[in-house]
Every structure is written in C-alpha cells, then in structure tokens.
Amino acid sequence: MTTATAVSAGPMEYLKTIGVTTNQSGRGFINPYDCAFTNDGRIMVLNHADAARQALIRIGILNWDEDYLGEYSKGTGRGEGQWTLPIGMTISADQRIHVTDEHLHRVTVFDTDGDFVRMWGEKGDAAGQLNGPAGIAVAADGTVYVAEQYNHRVQVFTSEGDAVTTWGEYGDGTGQFNMPWGLALDGAGNVYVADWRNDRVQKFTGDGQHLATYGSSGTGDEQFSRPSAVAVDSEGYIYVADWGNERIQLLDRDGKFIQSLRGQATLSKWAQDFMSVNPDEYNTRQIANLVPDLPDHLDTPYLVSAQTEPYFWGPVALRLDHEERLFVVEANRHRIQIYQRRKD
Secondary structure (H helix, E strand, O other): OOOOOOEOOOOEEEEEEEOOEOOOOOOOEOOEEEEEEOOOOOEEEEEOOOHHHHHHOEEEEEOOOOOEEEEEOOOEOOOOOOEOOEEEEEEOOOOEEEEEEOOOOEEEEEEOOOOEEEEEOOEOOOOOOEOOEEEEEEOOOOOEEEEEOOOOEEEEEOOOOOEEEEEOOEOOOOOOEOOEEEEEEOOOOOEEEEEHHHOEEEEEOOOOOEEEEEOEEOOOOOEEOOOOEEEEOOOOOEEEEEHHHOEEEEEOOOOOEEEEEOOOOOOOHHHHHHHHOOHHHHHHHHHOOOOOOOOOOOOOHHHHHHHOOOOOOOEEEEEEOOOOOEEEEEOOOOEEEEEEEOOO
8 A cells, every 4th residue: 555645736835844852851842732933933832741751841942943942841730830731822912821731721821931920720610610621722802712622612711811701512513512622713803613523623703603614524625533723824724633634634715625735744953963963863764664655454544644754643733823834733753844825
C-alpha cells in the first residue's frame, strides 16, 4: 500500500516546521497542545507534557526566526499560576494569556511576561463552574468563550471571569454537543465549535444562536473524525483539524470543501542544529525510510501517520498568526507545521 497523498490541489502552501522534541527545559517542545501570538511578534507554545514529565509543563517563547526566547511555568499543582493538564490557550486584545486546565477545571490568566493575573473556575455544572474546559477564545471586547467537554456546552465569561451565559447540552441535534473541544471566533464575532464526538463543526452567533453545521462522520471531503480545532481567517475561510483522520481540511465560507492537507514537514532549524552536532543521529536518519510503502493492514490514518514522518500525527490545535499563516500544532511529533493560503 502506498502512503496517502500529502496535499490535494488548492491554495494552501507549506512554509516550514518549527520544533524538536526535548526532555528538558530550553529549546524544544514536549507534547505541544496550542500556541498564540503576541503583538510584538513572539510565539507562545503551550507544552502539555505527560504524566511522566509534568515538570516540563510550560509555555515556551520563540519568534518567527526560531530564536528561543525563554519559557515560563510555575510548576504543577493547584496554586496560582500552576497547571496539571493545560489544554487550550489564547491571547486577548489587551495581551492577556488565557490557559484552560481540563483537570483543575479552570482558566488561568497571565500577562505576556508570565506573571499571574487571575484564575477562575471549579468543577461543576452550575454557572461559573467548569467541567473539562478545552478550547478558549476571547472577543475584541474581552468576552471569554470556553468549550466544556464534559458539560457539553459553551460558557461565556466577562474578562474578569464572571459567568455571563451558557449554551448547549448533550446530544447530536442542532445546537447540542458531545464533548466539544476546539473553539474559534470570526471577525463578526461568530463562534465556531469543533464538536468532537459528533464529528462536525457548529457555528453560532456570539449569544449562542445556531447558524450552521458543517461536516458529518467519515473520511471523505467535508467529513470528519473527531475534529479537535477550528480557525477562521479574515475572509471567512474555515480551517478544521480533522484529528481522527490526521489531516487539515480547508472549507470555504459556506463550509464547502476546498483542500485537504496530510502534512509536509521538513526538518526544523532546531532539528538541523541537533543533527549538525550529532553525526551518528544524522547518518541513521539518512538511511531510514521516512516515507515508506506500508502493508495493507496499516491502513488507518493513525497508523499511516505514525510511520510517515512528514505527515501530521496528532494535529490537536490550529492558530492563525497576525499575517494569517496557519500554525498546525502536532502533539505526537512535538512540532508545528506552518502553511499559508495563497490569495491570488
């Protein structure tokens, strides 16, 4: 069996890859789950880590040229500014970093120097309580939207963390959710929710009125398997991280399929630096088959991606930077692939 096509015809073009795995502090990622961008050009990367490496939970800071500018973390725990299972991250217009923690059931806010500002939330289903918060977005006026996996709803807060309203309930009908994960806003303030277990994306007004539903279960165009993230550019084009199918789909303003991406990663600058001082690793890589022809029993998207290095493997988050370059965050390969949409 030949590995799947990496990219279908369309306007998306690959730019580069950032990242390399690490088991220590400093340059590199460990299970990155999200990223965000400051007004001064810094890229913040949320490292989720895992149970065995909780000490590496942190936000790493870099720039477009891949200079590593530092990191911050106040360690694991329940104290101010600490995390246990950080999932989603966004930066508001007033340059406040908001991070969700699905285990602590709360949102923590920092400034862009890493100093603690505030936190809110506790486990529950009442107003102001959270249960498995994941995707998060902040509107221009400071209104905060949070997708709650286990309450199957979106909850809305003020910038200070006061509960405003919720919408959604468990189910597969219009406006219902089954473990919503990713969440994004468009320029008009509409809310897009990656309805994970329902294999679809739903679009709402800012106050929760249902506008549209995109996708259904499957592997074809405009079909999804456990979509984990969604992003919308200034022209209304919709990007969906089709996590279970190990791909990204680009949809037009009406939700019609335009293009599918499987991944085209090349070595990052950090990886090249590592290879230059580790010739044995470089020589091993040169003889390895990184894009193999696979036997028929390895025919699921997960198994193909696991064996094919350039492909997405665990595309958990999508973010558009200030130039509308698309950052695809890969948890399993500890890297970010970057694309842009040609506008000719």
